[in-house]
Amino acid sequence: MLWTINIICGMLSSILLLFRTRLVVWIAFISAVSMFLLAAIGFIFMKRWEALxxxxxxxxxxxxxxxxxxxxxxRHLKKKRILK
Structure with missing residues (x-):
């Protein structure tokens, strides 16, 4: 489920950045958090380093x-008011 969230939010945030919408910040954050959780679970609990x-x-x-x-x-683009 985390992998699916990461992939969908990653693609969606790239597309939304082209339209310069503020929503891209939250979607990119969701993608980053889901990837971090996925990596943490993989490295800590499933010994990903040893396996792969x-x-x-x-x-x-x-x-x-x-x-x-x-x-x-x-987030930087939002602070600079480039995103609408």
Whole structure:
């Protein structure tokens, strides 16, 4: 369920950013939180690092960082009043 929320909100937030709507900030936040929870569950409880190896785990961490960066970028655009 977290994966589905992350994928849908990630795609939706990218599309909404094209229309410059303020709603994109909340949707990007939901996507970032769901990805963080998914990564936390995977790494802490399911030993994802051991199961999939270093490269895949670092790739997932990179995607997590990019997702949070996108959220902070959208928040910055809202503060600058670029988003309507």
């Amino acid at each position: 190896g270093t490269f895949v785990s670092l790739f997932d961490i990179g995607l997590l960082i990019l997702t949070w960066t996108f959220y902070f970028y959208c």
